[in-house]
Amino acid sequence: MQGRVVSVLCLVLALAAAAAAASPVPAGAPVTDTVAYTIAVELAPSTHTLLATETIRWRNTASVPAPDLMFHLYLNAFASNRTTFMKESGGTALRSSAPVEDWGWIRITRLQLPDGTDLLPSLAFIQPDDGNPDDRTVARVALPEPVPPGGAVEIELAFEARLPRVIARTGWKGDFHMVGQWFPKLGVFGDGGWNCHQFHANSEFFSDFGSYRVTVTVPEGWKVAATGVLTAEETVEEGDATERRVTFEAERVHDFAWAAAPSSLVRIVEGEFDPARDLPRPWLETASRTLGVPAAALDLPSTRLRLMIPNEQAFLADRDLRAARLALAWYGLHYGPYPYPQLTIVSPPVGAMEAGGMEYPTLITTGGSRWLAFPPLKWTPFVDAVVVHEFGHQYFYGMLASNEFEQAWLDEGLNSYAEASCMSAILRDGLIPELRPWPGDPWATNRVGLAGMPLPPTVDTFSWKFRTRHDYFAASYNRTAVALHTLEGLVGPDRFARAMREYALEWRFRHPTGDDFRASLEGSIGEDLGWFFDQAIEGDAVPDWAVLSVRQRHPRAVRGWEWKDGAWVEVAAEEKEKADGEGDGGPWTVRVDIGRKGDFRGPVEVELRWDDGTTERRRWDGLGRWVRWRFDGERRLESVIVDPDGRWALETRRADNYWRRKPDRGAVHRRLWWTAEVLRALAGLLAPWS
Amino acid sequence: MAKNGTPSPRHGWATLLRSPRLLLAVWLVPVLLGLPFVLTVQALLAPVLGNLPADPAPGDLQLIVSGTLARSVAVLAVPVLLAVLGGWAWRVLWHAGIVRWRAWAAGRPQRLGELVGLGLMAWWRYARLSLVALVAAALVTGGIWAPATRLARDAVGRLDETTSVRIVLAAAALTAIVLLILWTATVRGLWELARPGRRSAALAWLRGLGGALRHPLASLGTLLAWAVPLLAVWAGSLAAVRALGPGIAGMAVLQLGALLTAACSIGLVGSFAPVTDLPPFPAPGQAARRTGAPVNKPQAVATAGETAP
Numbered sequence: 001m002q003g004r005v006v007s008v009l010c011l012v013l014a015l016a017a018a019a020a021a022a023s024p025v026p027a028g029a030p031v032t033d034t035v036a037y038t039i040a041v042e043l044a045p046s047t048h049t050l051l052a053t054e055t056i057r058w059r060n061t062a063s064v065p066a067p068d069l070m071f072h073l074y075l076n077a078f079a080s081n082r083t084t085f086m087k088e089s090g091g092t093a094l095r096s097s098a099p100v101e102d103w104g105w106i107r108i109t110r111l112q113l114p115d116g117t118d119l120l121p122s123l124a125f126i127q128p129d130d131g132n133p134d135d136r137t138v139a140r141v142a143l144p145e146p147v148p149p150g151g152a153v154e155i156e157l158a159f160e161a162r163l164p165r166v167i168a169r170t171g172w173k174g175d176f177h178m179v180g181q182w183f184p185k186l187g188v189f190g191d192g193g194w195n196c197h198q199f200h201a202n203s204e205f206f207s208d209f210g211s212y213r214v215t216v217t218v219p220e221g222w223k224v225a226a227t228g229v230l231t232a233e234e235t236v237e238e239g240d241a242t243e244r245r246v247t248f249e250a251e252r253v254h255d256f257a258w259a260a261a262p263s264s265l266v267r268i269v270e271g272e273f274d275p276a277r278d279l280p281r282p283w284l285e286t287a288s289r290t291l292g293v294p295a296a297a298l299d300l301p302s303t304r305l306r307l308m309i310p311n312e313q314a315f316l317a318d319r320d321l322r323a324a325r326l327a328l329a330w331y332g333l334h335y336g337p338y339p340y341p342q343l344t345i346v347s348p349p350v351g352a353m354e355a356g357g358m359e360y361p362t363l364i365t366t367g368g369s370r371w372l373a374f375p376p377l378k379w380t381p382f383v384d385a386v387v388v389h390e391f392g393h394q395y396f397y398g399m400l401a402s403n404e405f406e407q408a409w410l411d412e413g414l415n416s417y418a419e420a421s422c423m424s425a426i427l428r429d430g431l432i433p434e435l436r437p438w439p440g441d442p443w444a445t446n447r448v449g450l451a452g453m454p455l456p457p458t459v460d461t462f463s464w465k466f467r468t469r470h471d472y473f474a475a476s477y478n479r480t481a482v483a484l485h486t487l488e489g490l491v492g493p494d495r496f497a498r499a500m501r502e503y504a505l506e507w508r509f510r511h512p513t514g515d516d517f518r519a520s521l522e523g524s525i526g527e528d529l530g531w532f533f534d535q536a537i538e539g540d541a542v543p544d545w546a547v548l549s550v551r552q553r554h555p556r557a558v559r560g561w562e563w564k565d566g567a568w569v570e571v572a573a574e575e576k577e578k579a580d581g582e583g584d585g586g587p588w589t590v591r592v593d594i595g596r597k598g599d600f601r602g603p604v605e606v607e608l609r610w611d612d613g614t615t616e617r618r619r620w621d622g623l624g625r626w627v628r629w630r631f632d633g634e635r636r637l638e639s640v641i642v643d644p645d646g647r648w649a650l651e652t653r654r655a656d657n658y659w660r661r662k663p664d665r666g667a668v669h670r671r672l673w674w675t676a677e678v679l680r681a682l683a684g685l686l687a688p689w690s
Numbered sequence: 691m692a693k694n695g696t697p698s699p700r701h702g703w704a705t706l707l708r709s710p711r712l713l714l715a716v717w718l719v720p721v722l723l724g725l726p727f728v729l730t731v732q733a734l735l736a737p738v739l740g741n742l743p744a745d746p747a748p749g750d751l752q753l754i755v756s757g758t759l760a761r762s763v764a765v766l767a768v769p770v771l772l773a774v775l776g777g778w779a780w781r782v783l784w785h786a787g788i789v790r791w792r793a794w795a796a797g798r799p800q801r802l803g804e805l806v807g808l809g810l811m812a813w814w815r816y817a818r819l820s821l822v823a824l825v826a827a828a829l830v831t832g833g834i835w836a837p838a839t840r841l842a843r844d845a846v847g848r849l850d851e852t853t854s855v856r857i858v859l860a861a862a863a864l865t866a867i868v869l870l871i872l873w874t875a876t877v878r879g880l881w882e883l884a885r886p887g888r889r890s891a892a893l894a895w896l897r898g899l900g901g902a903l904r905h906p907l908a909s910l911g912t913l914l915a916w917a918v919p920l921l922a923v924w925a926g927s928l929a930a931v932r933a934l935g936p937g938i939a940g941m942a943v944l945q946l947g948a949l950l951t952a953a954c955s956i957g958l959v960g961s962f963a964p965v966t967d968l969p970p971f972p973a974p975g976q977a978a979r980r981t982g983a984p985v986n987k988p989q990a991v992a993t994a995g996e997t998a999p
Binding site: 173174175176265310312313349350351352369370371441443444447448451452639641643644645646649652653654655656657658659660663664665667668669670671672673674675676677679680681682683684686687688689690 | 720723724727728731732735736737738739740741742743746747748749750751752753754755756757758760770773774777778781782785820823824827846847848849850851852854855869872873876924928931935936940941944948955
């Protein structure tokens with residue numbers, strides 16, 4: 001009986017599994033196995049070429065059939081000065097005069113189904129974004145039969161590629177090889193068809209989650225760092241040469257990158273994030289209180305750290321690993337645990353700095369220098385901030401795999417917000433000893449960056465449609481980060497922290513859009529945030545509040561006639577003697593005008609400090625252009641401050657937010673006395689030559 | 691004293707002790723030249739900073755100051771140039787003045803007006819010397835850094851940052867040494883230009899360079915004997931103001947520091963007087979007899995081969 005029940009149960013489960021496999025994935029569920037790549041690649045260091053075979057098994061998770069496949073062939077972005085990438089970037093990184101070995105390309109040499117059906121003849125380059133015929137970064141191949149919803153297809157490829165001299169975080173320099181954007185990779189198929197953009201100067205990521213098994217062959221004695229974890233390693237004889245063959249595997253990721261260099265150039269430093277040791281207790285307690293989650297529920301797993309670093313920068317290894325541990329702790333507490341067993345960090349040599357500061361799944365690149373051994377560079381936070389920022393992309397790009405081409409702010413902006421929060425906490429708590437002398441404030445840096453913009457950019461813009469690259473960076477990084485900081489101030493840090501965590505957990509291993517982010521925040525916070533997103537992200541509104549005027553007068557002495565006992569009588573002589581605005585005593589008529597000079601509408605607080613020592617705060621909805629408040633009483637205003645807590649971080653013209661009855665005459669000297677000394681030092685530079 | 695005698699800080703002290711009015715001027719004129727800058731900054735920022743509370747919202751101070759100054763670059767350029775170029779012109783003037791006074795009127799009590807008058811008359815000649823020194827410094831610095839930068843970049847290209855760092859550090863050290871030598875040459879040149887009949891600033895500077903190279907230890911030692919305290923006093927006064935705050939005590943320390951750096955500057959120039967075979971400070975009244983210069987008419991001091999400036 002029991003055996004029959006088990007048999008029936010197994011049959012039901014098998015049928016359910018089969019049904020699940022044959023139907024499209026329900027909307028909203030995380031999908032982490034859309035695609036499986038198996039790649040074997042051999043690096044020829046002398047020519048900087050790759051020779052590879054690749055098998056892709058792809059599952060159609062949409063509800064419409066897929067008649068074709070679309071591939072990223074992004075190394076072709078570096079094939080000539082006419083590609084879309086080169087035109088958009090102005091050729092600054094790879095000049096037209098560069099020798100031919102500096103350019104890179106990829107070519108598919110075999111493309112077939114497992115049954116041997118040759119698909120190569122149907123391969124065609126397309127340019128969905130700009131129609132540039134010289135751009136061959138996207139290819140389409142027609143399938144003999146469409147892949148039905150829930151169905152799968154397997155294809156086999158062979159390709160060869162020449163890496164460019166390092167550019168846009170991929171390529172070679174000397175013997176150092178950073179291999180990113182290097183293999184034919186599928187775009188993302190949805191109900192609207194393929195989303196597969198060309199390679200642009202400002203953006204490069206959007207693909208589906210899946211598994212990777214990549215075997216890399218390099219010369220003996222070379223070190224390899226890669227996405228995922230090392231699962232196999234062997235030494236092979238190839239003719240006269242001895243080679244090293246290493247296999248890396250990764251699950252639930254949407255890209256794969258690796259770096260290789262001889263051991264004479266780099267070393268691998270192993271480390272670990274051990275939460276019992278590395279998680280700052282005050283962070284845990286604060287996060288627990290802020291998020292309303294018991295500390296025990298914020299447990300973080302251990303993570304293996306693997307750092308590839310130039311031998312001559314070995315002194316920086318501890319600093320890189322320390323920054324990575326702090327990032328693992330901060331992001332883990334606030335956005336959920338890092339789910340992978342390992343984080344790999346590649347610190348390229350200084351000559352290959354173009355490879356630095358990049359994110360790939362479970363692998364980030366940073367950038368150090370021997371100069372960081374010397375003060376004052378030693379006291380600057382750039383290397384730590386890069387580690388934190390790039391690690392942060394494991395969340396905002398890695399797990400929350402938004403479309404960077406179309407909404408770069410969802411990864412760069414959200415991550416810049418998280419990075420600034422994390423770096424502020426690190427600096428505040430003095431967790432990196434080298435940074436203790438550093439006076440900077442990450443938020444001030446972001447705001448000063450925004451203040452210099454001639455025109456406010458619209459954040460929610462396709463990455464290649466910004467007026468300038470500067471606009472792209474200012475919008476996607478600074479403005480988004482500062483806008484979120486503003487929202488944090490407006491809704492309250494605790495509510496905002498909870499909402500960000502919920503978003504990060506809800507959309508983990510999915511492809512959130514801007515609307516999803518907004519809806520998630522609105523759901524968590526319980527407010528309609530449309531007014532804010534419409535202006536800050538989808539619009540280009542700029543907040544700018546001001547104290548327009550403050551008038552404080554004695555009530556006007558009565559002149560003429562006054563109505564008394566049913567008749568007009570002349571004002572008494574003693575009343576006439578009261579002069580207007582005379583003396584420090586009351587009573588007073590106080591009139592305050594607060595204005596909105598910018599086009600951003602929203603509520604703002606105003607602090608009024610009275611001469612009797614009391615302080616009151618008023619809230620203005622900020623919808624109109626101005627508001628006037630009038631007070632009659634025995635007290636006068638000492639000062640007025642619009643947005644006294646600086647919640648409107650997005651506001652960069654702050655000088656007129658402040659008013660004082662008695663301006664502080666010594667303020668300039670007290671705060672800026674040192675500028676005269678700077679001038680004196682400047683003049684002193686000529687002293688030896690006079 | 692032998693011709694091309696050795697410079698010594700002792701002579702600087704003697705000059706300094708005889709130049710109390712010059713000391714006040716060297717201290718105060720740069721302060722006055724910097725005043726337009728201070729007043730401009732005050733005028734630009736007082737209306738905004740004066741309204742700030744002691745603890746404005748985070749980041750506001752940086753935003754307000756950087757924003758206001760960025761919008762006022764053109765307005766600030768004028769007082770900055772005035773302070774820098776004015777400071778240079780003033781230094782040329784008092785350098786010329788002290789050398790000429792030391793050469794021809796050292797026996798008499800120093801009169802600031804006389805010294806300034808002497809400096810004014812020879813200003814252009816000494817300005818040329820300064821320009822020669824500036825050009826030489828620029829050429830030498832460029833000559834060091836152009837190849838050093840290329841070599842360092844090549845090393846980075848070979849992924850050899852260690853060599854690159856060594857090249858840059860070596861270039862920096864070499865630059866410092868060479869600039870010290872050139873500085874010494876310039877100070878010696880001041881005195882060389884006081885020699886009777888010498889009108890070429892370039893020649894005087896070259897002779898100064900020759901002297902610096904012939905007597906490197908004495909020259910550099912004397913230079914450093916004043917330059918090191920000068921920098922130490924300046925840095926110390928800044929540190930003191932940071933500790934004391936920019937109140938009355940802080941500003942007093944700062945001005946005391948400025949006074950001491952002015953003293954070091956005068957002492958530094960005076961220390962090189964012996965290089966041109968000038969007599970030691972004689973008793974008052976003897977100088978005119980020894981140099982043959984009329985006491986009260988410095989503009990008539992031209993000796994053989996030199997016309998009055």
